[in-house]
Amino acid sequence: xxxxxxxxxxxxxxxxxxxxxxxxxxxxxxxxxxxxxxxxxxxxxxxxxxxxxxxxxxxxxxxxxxxxxxxxxxxxxxxxxxxxxxxxxxxxxxxxxxxxxxxxxxxxxxxxxxxxxxxxxxxxxxxxxxxxxxxxxxxxxxxxxxxxxxxxxxxxxxxxxxxxxxxxxxxxxxxxxxxxxxxxxxxxxxxxxxxxxxxxxxxxxxxxxxxxxxxxxxxxxxxxxxxxxxxxxxxxxxxxxxxxxxxxxxxxxxxxxxxxxxxxxxxxxxxxxxxxxxxxxxxxxxxxxxxxxxxxxxxxxxxxxxxxxxxxxxxxxxxxxxxxxxxxxxxxxxxxxxxxxxxxxxxxxxxxxxxxxxxxxxxxxxxxxxxxxxxxxxxxxxxxxxxxxxxxxxxxxxxxxxxxxxxxxxxxxxxxxxxxxxxxxxxxxxxxxxxxxxxxxxxxxxxxxxxxxxxxxxxxxxxxxxxxxxxxxxxxxxxxxxxxxxxxxxxxxxxxxxxxxxxxxx
Amino acid sequence: xxxxxxxxxxxxxxxxxxxxxxxxxxxxxxxxxxxxxxxxxxxxxxxxxxxxxxxxxxxxxxxxxxxxxxxxxxxxxxxxxxxxxxxxxxxxxxxxxxxxxxxxxxxxxxxxxxxxxxxxxxxxxxxxxxxxxxxxxxxxxxxxxxxxxxxxxxxxxxxxxxxxxxxxxxxxxxxxxxxxxxxxxxxxxxxxxxxxxxxxxxxxxxxxxxxxxxxxxxxxxxxxxxxxxxxxxxxxxxxxxxxxxxxxxxxxxxxxxxxxxxxxxxxxxxxxxxxxxxxxxxxxxxxxxxxxxxxxxxxxxxxxxxxxxxxxxxxxxxxxxxxxxxxxxxxxxxxxxxxxxxxxxxxxxxxxxxxxxxxxxxxxxxxxxxxxxxxxx
Numbered sequence: 114x115x116x117x118x119x120x121x122x123x124x125x126x127x128x129x130x131x132x133x134x135x136x137x138x139x140x141x142x143x144x145x146x147x148x149x150x151x152x153x154x155x156x157x158x159x160x161x162x163x164x165x166x167x168x169x170x171x172x173x174x175x176x177x178x179x180x181x182x183x184x185x186x187x188x189x190x191x192x193x194x195x196x197x198x199x200x201x202x203x204x205x206x207x208x209x210x211x212x213x214x215x216x217x218x219x220x221x222x223x224x225x226x227x228x229x230x231x232x233x234x235x236x237x238x239x240x241x242x243x244x245x246x247x248x249x250x251x252x253x254x255x256x257x258x259x260x261x262x263x264x265x266x267x268x269x270x271x272x273x274x275x276x277x278x279x280x281x282x283x284x285x286x287x288x289x290x291x292x293x294x295x296x297x298x299x300x301x302x303x304x305x306x307x308x309x310x311x312x313x314x315x316x317x318x319x320x321x322x323x324x325x326x327x328x329x330x331x332x333x334x335x336x337x338x339x340x341x342x343x344x345x346x347x348x349x350x351x352x353x354x355x356x357x358x359x360x361x362x363x364x365x366x367x368x369x370x371x372x373x374x375x376x377x378x379x380x381x382x383x384x385x386x387x388x389x390x391x392x393x394x395x396x397x398x399x400x401x402x403x404x405x406x407x408x409x410x411x412x413x414x415x416x417x418x419x420x421x422x423x424x425x426x427x428x429x430x431x432x433x434x435x436x437x438x439x440x441x442x443x444x445x446x447x448x449x450x451x452x453x454x455x456x457x458x459x460x461x462x463x464x465x466x467x468x469x470x471x472x473x474x475x476x477x478x479x480x481x482x483x484x485x486x487x488x489x490x491x492x493x494x495x496x497x498x499x500x501x502x503x504x505x506x507x508x509x510x511x512x513x514x515x516x517x518x519x520x521x522x523x524x525x526x527x528x529x530x531x532x533x534x535x536x537x538x539x540x541x542x543x544x545x546x547x548x549x550x551x552x553x554x555x556x557x558x559x560x561x562x563x564x565x566x567x568x569x570x571x572x573x574x575x576x577x578x579x580x581x582x583x584x585x586x587x588x589x590x591x592x593x594x595x596x597x598x599x600x601x602x603x604x605x606x607x608x609x610x611x612x613x614x615x616x617x618x619x
Numbered sequence: 620x621x622x623x624x625x626x627x628x629x630x631x632x633x634x635x636x637x638x639x640x641x642x643x644x645x646x647x648x649x650x651x652x653x654x655x656x657x658x659x660x661x662x663x664x665x666x667x668x669x670x671x672x673x674x675x676x677x678x679x680x681x682x683x684x685x686x687x688x689x690x691x692x693x694x695x696x697x698x699x700x701x702x703x704x705x706x707x708x709x710x711x712x713x714x715x716x717x718x719x720x721x722x723x724x725x726x727x728x729x730x731x732x733x734x735x736x737x738x739x740x741x742x743x744x745x746x747x748x749x750x751x752x753x754x755x756x757x758x759x760x761x762x763x764x765x766x767x768x769x770x771x772x773x774x775x776x777x778x779x780x781x782x783x784x785x786x787x788x789x790x791x792x793x794x795x796x797x798x799x800x801x802x803x804x805x806x807x808x809x810x811x812x813x814x815x816x817x818x819x820x821x822x823x824x825x826x827x828x829x830x831x832x833x834x835x836x837x838x839x840x841x842x843x844x845x846x847x848x849x850x851x852x853x854x855x856x857x858x859x860x861x862x863x864x865x866x867x868x869x870x871x872x873x874x875x876x877x878x879x880x881x882x883x884x885x886x887x888x889x890x891x892x893x894x895x896x897x898x899x900x901x902x903x904x905x906x907x908x909x910x911x912x913x914x915x916x917x918x919x920x921x922x923x924x925x926x927x928x929x930x931x932x933x934x935x936x937x938x939x940x941x942x943x944x945x946x947x948x949x950x951x952x953x954x955x956x957x958x959x960x961x962x963x964x965x966x967x968x969x970x971x972x973x974x975x976x977x978x979x980x981x982x983x984x985x986x987x988x989x990x991x992x993x994x995x996x
Contacts, residue, residue, distance in 0.1 A: 423877075424874060461871045462872055472865070489858075
């Protein structure tokens with residue numbers, strides 16, 4: 114069949130079950146050579162599972178696959194790689210302590226056992242030239258920016274003869290400029306005849322970079338069409354299954370209350386030789402107010418969140434919660450005084466992945482009278498509490514007796530939010546609460562935050578998503594190089610203005 | 620658009636394909652666990668039999684002899700249980716630390732410190748107190764001694780991040796040196812000054828010597844079983860145990876939850892040291908009846924690491940593993956006399972442990988053989 118060879122990958126009726134639960138149902142998927150094919154869907158829609166099956170990490174429960182017209186059933190990622198299918202994971206498979214050249218050629222059977230550093234670099238250059246990509250091969254991976262690491266990963270796969278390149282949420286870790294560069298790279302590869310699968314839940318990326326889009330919803334394929342024939346609105350509807358509520362701006366109906374959190378001239382200096390992490394930061398959060406912190410990541414937002422919640426100590430300045438100086442109080446006593454915290458590192462800090470759901474809903478409340486009597490935990494109360502949160506926040510995939518690491522990313526994020534909000538905090542510090550969530554889930558989180566504000570909770574929101582900050586905050590502060598460079602009511606600023614502040618312009 | 624060439628042979632078969640998948644089991648049933656362990660033991664004895672045949676021994680004779688010497692008579696069974704008691708306790712001591720990711724290998728030194736403190740309490744308080752109080756005093760002293768010894772390592776660890784592997788290991792030798800000095804190098808309170816021959820420890824008063832019930836097991840074993848249960852409950856059902864489990868899984872999450880690393884490290888080490896110390900105290904009360912360095916420093920603390928590891932750091936699993944280990948330890952010397960090479964005995968012990976350790980993997984994970992072809996239409 115002539116048309117078969119035009120297809121790089123074809124899956125026919127692929128289904129996958131985990132523990133008897135179906136995560137993919139009868140999915141047909143076609144990838145042509147030379148196209149960028151976006152795989153769009155909400156968290157838990159089955160995008161990652163489908164890609165993992167293509168990349169040989171999982172085996173489908175049912176269904177078959179073709180690669181370049183031939184039957185294809187990789188038994189391992191290694192077998193998939195040999196066959197020409199390679200995946201760029203969100204966590205790169207690179208050895209940080211080795212150079213770019215060493216990483217690119219690592220595990221390559223053609224490289225002789227003995228080879229000089231310059232010989233390796235030459236080989237790596239050759240590979241990069243062939244694909245029109247460039248990263249200085251003698252640099253160490255640990256010194257690379259995230260975008261460069263990703264490029265190195267792509268080059269590494271290309272060097273192994275990969276013809277079908279799968280990228281799992283590649284822009285999640287990138288700055289907008291790095292994302293642009295990535296899309297240019299992918300376009301270039303597609304023009305060379307590669308098949309590219311781009312897993313994403315960002316509609317804008319699909320419009321911006323893909324030729325074709327397949328939409329998955331709850332494990333089923335709901336659409337497959339050319340990107341030109343569709344609109345962002347259509348895609349959103351396909352992905353979520355219903356019409357999106359129109360974006361709601363600031364509602365002026367609520368009133369703000371007393372001062373809840375006050376920072377006065379807070380500085381953090383860990384190394385006198387470099388610029389301070391935080392430099393003379395003052396801000397106020399009132400009850401019933403959302404203060405949004407905007408800024409390019411790495412300009413002190415993380416430090417600010419940590420210093421308020423007690424993970425980091427101040428060098429100078431005072432932090433007051435309801436008028437009381439808490440600058441030198443422990444994390445535990447700040448929790449008791451009603452401080453909720455959704456941390457940025459949700460997998461390493463916000464949750465204990467190796468423990469079960471009960472242990473995770475208990476985190477930060479283990480000393481609470483409700484859950485413990487003296488030194489003893491009230492296990493049945495905790496179990497009921499966990500069950501209630503699972504129901505109320507629609508956390509899916511929980512299995513009794515198994516650690517929560519079996520849950521999907523979106524469900525894990527919901528679990529943290531459920532826990533922190535259910536504690537009815539007076540102040541909530543939320544770092545990137547919607548990062549990695551799909552459109553529907555992110556909107557739900559924003560609605561929840563607004564509801565909490567309505568109940569008088571003061572919220573300090575850190576977000577890299579400028580539209581989010583402007584969309585739900587009452588007050589916007591902009592951070593640049595550890596300082597607050599602007600602080601305005603959200604109604605008085607626009608995106609362009611804030612963007613200039615974020616870049617250090619005035 | 621031209622299709623890049625794809626190696627079709629490679630697409631069909633990976634070179635390194637092993638047709639099995641491994642999945643974590645949601646929960647395993649008791650009978651299943653028992654079955655897997657029994658299969659492991661049968662396998663171990665089968666492998667051991669091959670080895671014995673190669674060494675020119677009759678496996679059936681050797682196994683019958685091994686069994687007799689571990690369980691065959693009440694005397695033999697008592698020996699097995701006597702070795703079991705300290706192994707349960709050192710196994711628990713190691714379990715508590717390892718569960719929090721504190722790699723203490725200091726149970727040996729803490730056991731010695733517990734023996735020294737326990738023997739002192741027995742010698743000082745034994746004559747004046749009723750038996751039950753005297754025994755309790757020895758246990759408490761031994762626990763405090765072990766905990767104090769562990770604290771020497773935990774405080775630098777908690778305050779300055781000093782590597783606990785190095786400090787606990789070195790403190791083992793310091794404790795051994797002190798014990799040797801007390802008996803062999805000085806005329807200390809612990810040394811029997813009436814004995815003019817080879818230096819020996821002063822025998823503890825009879826009120827602190829544990830008599831076996833029914834000639835088989837003594838109060839030390841009951842205490843160790845109770846402590847296994849308490850440790851299991853503490854890990855599962857107390858705030859302390861919860862904080863330990865959180866810190867063991869993720870230090871970042873622990874600090875986020877307001878758990879003080881300093882306090883948690885020091886308390887976990889103290890509990891671990893106390894358990895190892897009690898092992899020393901009961902060892903003195905039920906086996907040596909004196910501070911007897913050569914009888915006490917027999918690596919029970921180090922074997923505790925093996926017990927804890929094979930028991931997958933589960934306190935209740937420590938008990939049967941310690942029992943198996945105790946049986947293996949108690950038959951080793953007598954089997955060599957029976958004419959089997961000591962090396963062969965050690966290898967058989969190793970095979971049994973290896974098979975039991977391996978069996979725990981199959982209890983936690985399901986291994987399935989996968990079909991080579993996936994789906995067909």
